[in-house]
Amino acid sequence: MTRVVAQGTFDIIHPGHVHYLGQAAAMGDELHVIVARRQNVTHKEPPILPNRQRKDVVAALDVVDDARVGNEDDIFAPIEDLDPDVIALGHDQHHDSEAIASELATRGIDCAVRRVSAREPRYDGELLSTRTIIDRILETRSE
Numbered sequence: 001m002t003r004v005v006a007q008g009t010f011d012i013i014h015p016g017h018v019h020y021l022g023q024a025a026a027m028g029d030e031l032h033v034i035v036a037r038r039q040n041v042t043h044k045e046p047p048i049l050p051n052r053q054r055k056d057v058v059a060a061l062d063v064v065d066d067a068r069v070g071n072e073d074d075i076f077a078p079i080e081d082l083d084p085d086v087i088a089l090g091h092d093q094h095h096d097s098e099a100i101a102s103e104l105a106t107r108g109i110d111c112a113v114r115r116v117s118a119r120e121p122r123y124d125g126e127l128l129s130t131r132t133i134i135d136r137i138l139e140t141r142s143e
């Protein structure tokens with residue numbers, strides 16, 4: 001049974017997330033998703049939606065077997081708990097694969113680190129990033 005872990009903020013779900021999670025799921029038999037706690041999203045604007053709401057929406061996706069809000073202090077705590085065979089990084093996720101691989105080795109976790117491809121827009125107007133969706137909302141609803 002190959003267990004895959006994916007992770008992210010998943011603020012406003014869009015087809016880019018569906019692509020990422022679908023590709024991650026295809027890497028094994030079960031997909032577990034770690035949803036970033038708001039307090040840990042420091043590399044960009046924090047999410048709008050609560051931790052629990054973002055987790056609940058991810059958990060509702062067919063390809064996801066289980067989703068959880070991540071640990072507050074140690075991002076590898078859920079990894080030690082899940083003991084996955086693969087960690088699937090998103091195409092633009094700011095993590096360094098080698099750094100993750102070496103931390104996994106340090107913790108004695110035998111797990112591959114792979115990266116998923118990007119999903120490009122298929123038609124005019126398709127928005128495949130939370131930031132661009134929010135920008136569009138601000139543009140059209142700011143009156």
Ligand SMILES: Cc1cc2nc3c(=O)[nH]c(=O)nc-3n(C[C@H](O)[C@H](O)[C@H](O)COP(=O)(O)O)c2cc1C
Binds near residue numbers: 072090
């Ligand atoms: C292997 C791994 C485990 C993670 N575990 C947690 C965690 O337990 N708690 C948390 O708040 N964020 C965790 N994260 C970090 C968030 O998911 C991080 O914000 C995300 O990887 C990058 O977010 P983005 O792709 O949505 O920008 C983890 C990331 C990785 C790569």
Ligand SMILES: Nc1ncnc2c1ncn2[C@@H]1O[C@H](COP(=O)(O)OP(=O)(O)OP(=O)(O)O)[C@@H](O)[C@H]1O
Binds near residue numbers: 011090
């Ligand atoms: N268009 C896309 N194609 C493939 N993967 C994507 C796409 N958009 C997001 N992802 C992946 O989904 C995961 C969660 O991303 P995140 O929640 O940061 O969404 P986002 O739309 O990238 O947000 P933001 O626009 O704020 O950066 C990450 O691994 C990211 O690489």
